[in-house]
């Protein structure tokens with residue numbers, strides 16, 4: 548069976564939540580191929596050194612767009628994007644573009660921790 552690919556992205560105020568989420572669901576996440584934006588991936592690997600995560604550029608430096616391009620190419624099966632709705636982001640256009648492509652290509656997209664838990668559990672067989 549094809550190995551599924553997940554993308555992990557978190558805004559700064561949500562990186563602790565993302566690292567805790569990945570630690571909690573580490574066993575569930577192990578079978579997937581994992582990609583992340585730069586800083587999110589660094590935080591995740593710091594917390595879960597046994598997990599292999601391919602880190603792209605940091606979000607504000609093009610990482611969100613790289614993940615968006617992977618979605619457009621059919622290379623991402625689900626997006627976990629922990630969004631901070633209370634802070635301004637200099638790369639807000641990239642954030643919107645990433646979400647937009649997840650909608651255009653109709654891939655599962657969890658924008659908060661509550662949805663992410665339910666989504667990852669839905670991949671269990």
Ligand SMILES: O=C(CO)COP(=O)(O)O
Pocket residue numbers: 556557558559584585586587588604605606607610611642
């Ligand atoms: O900016 C981001 C999402 O918009 C995430 O990028 P980093 O993981 O590099 O902080």
